[in-house]
Amino acid sequence: MDASEFRRRGREMVDYIADYIEGIEGRQVYPSVEPGYLRPLIPSCAPQEPDAYEDIMKDVEKVIMPGVTHWHSPRFFAYFPTASSYPAMLADMLCGAIGCIGFSWAASPACTELETVMLDWLGKMLRLPEAFLAEKGGAGGGVIQGSASEATLMALLAARSRATRRLQAARPGLTEAAVMEKLVAYASDQAHCSVERAALIGGVKFKAIPSDGKFAMRASALQEALQQDKAAGLVPFFVVATLGTTPCCSFDHLSEVGPLCNWEDLWLHVDAAYAGSAFICPEFRHLLDGVEFADSFNFNPHKWLLVNFDCSAMWVRKRADLTGAFKLDPVYLRHGHQDSGLITDYRHWQLPLGRRFRSLKMWFVFRLYGVTGLQAHIRKHVQLAREFEAAVQRDPRFEICAEVTLGLVCFRLKGSNKLNEDLLDRINGAKEIHLVPCHLRDKFVLRFAICSRAAESAHVQQAWAHIQALATALLGAGQE
């Protein structure tokens, strides 16, 4: 394919994309295919000679689309949102064309420098403490990770390295393995599974702290676990506080937990993967209070801030903690400005070596929406969630299962778990809308998350009417 054919096919693809997004509501939100559907539809080997472009685009509709779960449909209320916007897509096209691999400053200075400044822009939107910004020439700064899981893992590894150095300094001769055997990481029992996974990867113990009646971690519960473990000869070193948990969007008490972590000299990582985007609105900023006690903070603009996946923003108070954990500098990656102290080599901040020019997406989105446009997007989703919550509350057959703070509503039929599992089966079986469940303590609960950029009040009302009708049929069937 030469440049002139790319010009033609590119225009066609732009139109295909606009048609897809404009017409997405007409597509069945969750596919009807069965496992293994795709393999018989395409050849078993790559073609020796090129296929025609037209045939590939026909296959997109014939082979791919029937198996797509349409995350951007206004009928999609599952998981959490994943961001999608036209400005981000345009920036991603440019990112692909530049195609630099920005592992060091020299590998493409613009890629590194725009990222540093965009993380400052975003940090200011959130009113993060100045210590986290690179602008003032301090010790902190931001980086784009691929996902919150990677941010959590990087924080845990940096914390492990800091704790190991400290313990070895106090007791020379202590082996790394002897240290790791004693290290314990903590998070609420509502925290994302990636925290426990990070501990497994890092080879350290993990303890889940029982959350309170509002599914939040309190300092008292953490304190109790710390005391028990220290009494048993273990060494607490790392705490993840979650702002906006995955099951029900609950908030750990950061203003309580933070001072305790500082007092006990534990690395505090704040995971606000979903909720973080909301903190750009002054009325939600109080949910971030206590971040001033954190060593690292992370949230995903690729969830709720209109920057397409992947773009997970992470800030650290001391970048040397992150970069010092595993810095290796082979000659083939060295460059003239290496030791100037002026530059950032982001490869030391992350797990992979290579990295795309992802800050272009942030730059395009922030500039083309403006802060007010981004705030409006957040506020609209929160408003829609409140509308759904109010509708649920008006139906006495249902109950709300957790406080609705942002764009997620946890609800269920009053009754058994079996009844609610059946309701969810009917909802997802009908394929009018798509939801996923969670467990809150022993209760099976349905999660209704406002996801699509195109979601409007009418979609929420239609979804609720549909759920009510299915519930009526289910309850009727039960009475027969």
Added chain:
Amino acid sequence: MDASEFRRRGREMVDYIADYIEGIEGRQVYPSVEPGYLRPLIPSCAPQEPDAYEDIMKDVEKVIMPGVTHWHSPRFFAYFPTASSYPAMLADMLCGAIGCIGFSWAASPACTELETVMLDWLGKMLRLPEAFLAEKGGAGGGVIQGSASEATLMALLAARSRATRRLQAARPGLTEAAVMEKLVAYASDQAHCSVERAALIGGVKFKAIPSDGKFAMRASALQEALQQDKAAGLVPFFVVATLGTTPCCSFDHLSEVGPLCNWEDLWLHVDAAYAGSAFICPEFRHLLDGVEFADSFNFNPHKWLLVNFDCSAMWVRKRADLTGAFKLDPVYLRHGHQDSGLITDYRHWQLPLGRRFRSLKMWFVFRLYGVTGLQAHIRKHVQLAREFEAAVQRDPRFEICAEVTLGLVCFRLKGSNKLNEDLLDRINGAKEIHLVPCHLRDKFVLRFAICSRAAESAHVQQAWAHIQALATALLGAGQE
């Protein structure tokens, strides 16, 4: 931005990209900016109200392009190639529009299933042993990782988990930390730094095996290290064999090392990050001989197979080894087909939870180039490298420093390291072309890697004439 404006701006962006790629040779390959150049060029905060689109595109030329290292310029001969092709860019646009997060089969069946089949297509192009293919319903299969670093880390973690289970089964009561204290990972002293980094992350020891006169790892050297370590009470568990090392593209003796790893029950991971793409050509396939002994194999189509970053292909002989290492299944990620045995949930195969629909890029590229088109791309680069090698050999002032097998030529002026460092400074200072160096033993060496899809004989000849002229000037200055 609404759909109709996206149609307009999308077309403009397609043209901008085509213009950029067509005109890339006219841009200075390595930028002239100094560290910190970008921040003063843009505001210190995101705008409250939206900026005009035209202003953003003006800033792309004014702010971004002056700081870009142009990896796709035919004057770029640094690092290794990173792939760029129009079909991959088109597929990536579609990937962004669908915007699904394919962490499980249910999160978008097409995303998972196309990936499985594409890894089979690619595995067949490489003539991988059938055990690595998913097609036959066996225990193996392939996955797209973000980078070779992540593939190496996943392999090491899976190997650590397998070794820990085995040791704990033999000696119940042995703690995980007690096991980790004894585990040792190995790779050649020419292996990529990501292997040592994976060991640091995984909390296990790492030993570099001295390579032979051709910078290759031999079984005898590995055997010696294994015996020493076992005698010292350590437990060897993981070996990385590199096919196409980063410094000089040397090849470990896989057919020797493989049987030794099998005999000693060590996990053998084969890292062919750069060279792997060449194995689709029958005349280079012999370089992969011995892969039948491997537990896992990885290479980067995003380097040399025209699939834009990121797309790192990894295969495992037993997918349960990978998925069993850290499987955690929270309710909000469970789905109906979860335990059917029919589906793949790729989140268990990788470090992050989220993942893009990256197999679309493979599908578009494989179909629009065909196997013959991909082979032609590889062969052209190898031919250009041989042409450069021959030119170097004709100039008695220079020497070739390692065997030229694929698209990389390691060369230097006969003389001191200082002389060669000066030559490289002059080359990169002139900014006509861009190279990076390496160390081979105690020698400072220049690496000339054929990178750009657009590289032709004329570019190689011009680059060589330029290097010769700078060398003449340097040697003349030395004589004065």
